Amino acid sequence: MIVLKATQDKVLGALQAVAGIVERRHTLPILANVLIRKQGGNLELTTSDLEIQVRTTAELGGDAGDFSTTVGARKLIDILRSMPADQTVSLTANASKLTLQGGKSRFTLQTLPADDFPLVQEAADFGPVFSVPQKTLKMLINQVHFAMAVHDIRYYLNGILFVAEGNSLTLVATDGHRLALAQATLETDIPKQEVILPRKTVLELMRLLKDGKGESEEQPIEMRFAGNQAKFSFSGMEFVTKLVEGKFPDYNRVIPKSHKFNVTLGRVTLLSSLQRAAILTSEKFKAVRLSFEPGLLSIASSNAEQEEAKEEIEIDYGGDLIETGFNVTYLMDALSNMSQDMVSIDLNDSSASALITIPGQTGFKYVVMPMRI
Numbered sequence: 129m130i131v132l133k134a135t136q137d138k139v140l141g142a143l144q145a146v147a148g149i150v151e152r153r154h155t156l157p158i159l160a161n162v163l164i165r166k167q168g169g170n171l172e173l174t175t176s177d178l179e180i181q182v183r184t185t186a187e188l189g190g191d192a193g194d195f196s197t198t199v200g201a202r203k204l205i206d207i208l209r210s211m212p213a214d215q216t217v218s219l220t221a222n223a224s225k226l227t228l229q230g231g232k233s234r235f236t237l238q239t240l241p242a243d244d245f246p247l248v249q250e251a252a253d254f255g256p257v258f259s260v261p262q263k264t265l266k267m268l269i270n271q272v273h274f275a276m277a278v279h280d281i282r283y284y285l286n287g288i289l290f291v292a293e294g295n296s297l298t299l300v301a302t303d304g305h306r307l308a309l310a311q312a313t314l315e316t317d318i319p320k321q322e323v324i325l326p327r328k329t330v331l332e333l334m335r336l337l338k339d340g341k342g343e344s345e346e347q348p349i350e351m352r353f354a355g356n357q358a359k360f361s362f363s364g365m366e367f368v369t370k371l372v373e374g375k376f377p378d379y380n381r382v383i384p385k386s387h388k389f390n391v392t393l394g395r396v397t398l399l400s401s402l403q404r405a406a407i408l409t410s411e412k413f414k415a416v417r418l419s420f421e422p423g424l425l426s427i428a429s430s431n432a433e434q435e436e437a438k439e440e441i442e443i444d445y446g447g448d449l450i451e452t453g454f455n456v457t458y459l460m461d462a463l464s465n466m467s468q469d470m471v472s473i474d475l476n477d478s479s480a481s482a483l484i485t486i487p488g489q490t491g492f493k494y495v496v497m498p499m500r501i
Contacts, residue, residue, distance in 0.1 A: 129190075129191050129193060129195055129220065129221045130189075130190040130191045130218055130219070130220050131164060131166060131171070131190050131191075131195060131219040131220065131221050131226070132171055132188035132189055132190040132218065132219045133188070133189040133190045133216065133217075133218040133219075134188040134189045134216065134217070135213070135214055135215065135216055135217070136208055136211045136212060136213050136214070136215050136216075136217050136230065137213040137214070138186070138188060139188055139208060139217055139219075140205065140208045140209065142171075142173055142184055142186040142188065143162065143173060143201065143204060143205050143208065144205060145173075145182070145184045145336065145365060146162060146173050146174065146175045146182045146183065146184050146201075146365075147162065147175060147201045147202065147205055148182070148332050148335055148336070149175055149176070149177050149180045149182055149328070149332055150162070150175050150177070150201045150202060151177060152202065154177075156178075156246065157240070158198060158240050158244055158245055158246070159176065159177060159178070159246070160200055160201065160202065161198035161199055161200055161201060161239075161240055161245070162174065162175050162198065162199060162200075162201040162204065163175070163176075163196070163197075163198050163242055163245045163247075164195075164196065164197055164198065164199065164219075164242075165195075165196040165242065166190070166193065166194060166195040166196065167194055168192050168193070168194075169187060169192050170185055170186075170187060171185070171186050171187070171188050171190070172184070172185050173185075173186070174245070174247070175201060176245070176246060176247060176248055177328075178246060178248070179248075179326070179328075179369065179370040180248075180326075180328065180329055180332065180367070180368070180369045180370070181247065181248040181367075181368045181369075182332070182336075182365065182366070182367050182368075183365065183366045183367075184364055184365045184366075185364055186364070190218070190219070195221060196242035197221065197226065197239045197240075197241070197242050198239060198240045198241070198242055198244075198245050199226050199237050199238075199239050199240075200237060200238075203237060204228070204237070207228055207235050208228075211230045211231070211233065212231075215230050215231055216230065217229065217230035218230075224238070224239055225237060225238060225239060226239055248368050248370075250357065250359070250368060251354035251355065251356060251357040252354075253354045253355055254352040254353065254354045254357070254359060255318075255319070255321055255352060255353050255354065256318055256319065256352070257350050257351070257352045258292060258314055258316060258318045258350070258351055258352075259315075259348040259349060259350045259351065260297060260312060260314060260315075260348065260349060260351075261347065261348055261349075262337045262338045262339070262347050262348065262349045262362055262363070263337075263338065263339050264312050265297075265312075265333070265337060265349055266333075266334065266337040266338070266339050267310075267312075267339075268297070268299045268310040268311075268312055269288070269299065269330060269333060269334050269337075270334070270465055271299075271308060271310035271465060271466070271492055272288060272299050272300065272301040272308035272309065272310050273288065273301060273330055273331070273334060273465075274301075274308070274461040274462070274465055275301040275302055275303060275306050275307060275308035275461070275462075275494075276288060276301045276302075276303065276327050276330065277302070277303035277304065277327075278303075278327070280303065280304070282304070282374075283372060283374060284324055284372055284373075284374030284375065284376055285302060285303055285304065285377075286326065286327045286372065287301075287324045287325050287326045287327050287329070287330060287372045288300065288301045288324070288325050288330050289301070289322065289323075289324050289376045289379070290321075290322070290323050290324075290325060290353070290358075291320070291321070291322050292314070292318055292320070292321045292351075292353075293318070293319075293320040293321070294317050294318070294320075295313055295314045295315070295316065295317050295318075296311055296312070296313055296314060297311065297312050297313075297314055298310070298311045299311075300376070300379045302377060302379065302382070305455065305458065305496070305497050306458045306462075306494070306495060306496040306497065307379060307382050307383070307493075307494070307495045308462065308492075308493075308494045308495075309379060309383070309492070309493045309494075310491060310492050311490075311491035311492070312491060321353045322376070323353045323358055323371045324371055324372035324373075324374065324376055325358060325369065325371065325372070326369065326370065326371070326372050329358075329367075329369040332367075333360070333367070336362075336363075336365065336367070337349065337362070338362075338363060347362065347363060348362070349361070349362035350362065353371075356370060356371050356373070357369065357370060357371060358371055382481075382495055383483065383493055383495055384474065384476065384480070384481060384483045384495065386476075387474035387475060387476050387483065388447065388448075388475070388476050388477075389420065389445070389447040389448070389450065389474070389475045389476070390472060390473070390474050390475075391420060391425065391443050391444070391445050391472070391473045391475075392444065392470055392471070392472045392473075392487055393425070393441060393443050393444075393470065393471065393473075394469065394470060394471075395463055395466055395468060395469060395470060395471045396469075397441055398425075398441065398463060398471065399460060399463040399464060401427050401439035401441055402416065402427060402439075402456055402459055402460050402463070403460060404437060404439060405427045405428070405429040405437045405438075405439050405456065406429065406456045406457070406460065407437065408429050408430065408431050408435045408436065408437040409429045409430075409431060409456055410431045410432055414455050414456050414457050415429070415453050415454070415455060415456065415499050415501050416428065416429045416453065416454060416456040416459075417429070417451065417452070417453050417501050418450075418451070418452055418453070418454065419449070419450070419451045420443070420445055420447070420449070420450045420451075420475065421445075421449045422445060422446050422447070423442060423443065423444075423445065423446075424440060424441070424442060424443060424445075425440070425441045425442075425443045425445070426438065426439070426440050427439040427440075427441070429456070450475055450477060450478055451478050452475070452478040452479075452482070452498045453498055453499040453500065453501035454482070454496055454498060454499055455496075455499055458496045459484075459496065462484055462494045462496070466486065466492075468486045468487075468489070470486070470487050471484055471485070471486060471487075472484070472485045472486070472487050478498070479498060480498070481495050481496060481497050481498065482495070482496050482498070483495055484496070
């Protein structure tokens with residue numbers, strides 16, 4: 129049976145959409161495979177790592193009929209990548225093997241039975257469905273993902289908190305030293321739902337979501353949350369993931385509510401100065417000293433070799449002298465994941481956290497704790 133027959137770019141695109149979650153090493157060999165299921169003229173591709181499952185449906189030609197098998201996902205992608213984009217490729221099933229042909233190239237691949245593929249059991253208690261444009265969700269994730277913890281023993285920090293309530297969707301990430309919050313308005317009101325999406329799920333969503341460029345309309349992503357699962361549907365794809373269990377910190381307590389001093393300055397100017405100062409920070413101690421004084425912001429760094437860097441930026445500021453230290457990476461992460469021209473920094477004193485916001489936009493807040501220098 130000819131399972132599919134289409135151009136290389138179409139087949140590769142469909143496979144790459146689902147293969148992002150496939151790990152190179154697995155305790156179960158079949159998890160390195162993609163489940164290929166044919167029903168009539170439609171082809172369904174599914175991958176799983178037991179906690180996340182991604183499925184897409186595509187029309188890729190071939191014979192009509194019912195058929196299913198599993199084959200190594202990475203191997204298939206590597207072979208397809210080596211072929212020209214406009215070349216027609218075919219995948220033919222024969223006994224327990226699949227043959228991939230394109231031009232004068234021919235590859236025979238071993239398969240494993242489709243019945244052995246461990247599909248994720250979907251929850252029965254999904255809440256109401258709600259949707260936002262893909263572009264909006266991608267923007268929200270971009271604004272907070274960098275503040276997620278990595279392999280923290282407080283496992284609930286290794287992900288992003290999603291809070292949907294009324295007509296707003298709020299995403300929050302923190303690693304205990306900084307916190308990022310981004311908010312968008314939904315078209316409909318929904319009951320309050322709070323879930324923590326795992327780090328791997330967040331990064332995969334970032335990869336798959338479209339940002340609206342070159343598209344005639346903003347394609348929506350539909351979301352549903354259950355007690356221990358989340359489900360996303362978009363662009364012909366279905367994405368099911370386990371949730372992180374645990375209580376996320378009360379982020380409202382972390383965000384400073386009042387401040388004495390405020391500085392608004394160019395984002396790119398500040399980012400460039402921090403990037404230059406970062407060159408002379410120590411590998412283990414990525415600290416920079418910021419000095420705010422009337423009309424001037426000084427940025428200084430040094431390292432164990434007694435090398436020093438100093439940057440000066442003219443600012444519209446008339447408050448007291450404030451000298452404070454920050455991890456330069458934390459500041460650069462926030463600034464480089466924004467696209468706006470200006471940023472606003474709110475401060476109380478040298479020992480207080482700084483609040484970074486975007487002028488004219490109430491939906492983004494970034495809190496960073498100071499460092500002792």
